[in-house]
């Protein structure tokens with residue numbers, strides 16, 4: 461059994477992109493029961509503003525150690541990120557910078573989210589670059605979500621279940637392929 465983490469990046473009051481994280485959790489449970497799935501919610505983790513990488517911290521917090529362990533133990537990750545002023549939220553960069561070797565060769569698929577029509581399309585390049593720089597393996601697939609408030613309800617149920625599942629199938633397939641390839645090469 462592989463483990464897939466869904467990183468929900470938004471810590472904003474009344475956030476909506478978390479709906480997409482919930483959708484992926486539901487989608488994977490229904491369509492890929494063989495995979496273990498967990499949401500890593502940066503709002504719940506509430507990391508302080510970055511002061512030092514985990515490996516250089518003298519007395520790291522338990523939640524930081526647990527976060528690192530989860531990243532290492534996972535075979536693949538979906539990052540759900542909103543777009544703020546053309547970029548990704550500080551909460552996400554804060555969490556990425558905390559770790560380093562833990563991200564290496566980790567297959568990561570990115571879902572961008574916005575309340576408008578452009579689906580957070582401007583955030584993808586900058587986030588891809590940061591993940592490439594930290595030596596993770598950015599999966600060449602997209603799951604852009606426009607109009608998030610009308611596209612999903614608060615429980616992550618999509619308005620267009622069939623169409624959304626079809627897009628998720630292609631996106632998740634790419635992630636699973638990369639996870640499998642990575643596992644074969646790592647043996």
Ligand SMILES: Cc1cc2nc3c(=O)[nH]c(=O)nc-3n(C[C@H](O)[C@H](O)[C@H](O)COP(=O)(O)O)c2cc1C
Pocket residue numbers: 470471472474475476477478542543544545546547573574575576577578579580608
């Ligand atoms: C500070 C801020 C900046 C934003 N900038 C953009 C933007 O550049 N492009 C865009 O499409 N939406 C932008 N939005 C709208 C967000 O896409 C929308 O609020 C979305 O729901 C964000 O995800 P969240 O609700 O999980 O925080 C911005 C929202 C905030 C709060």
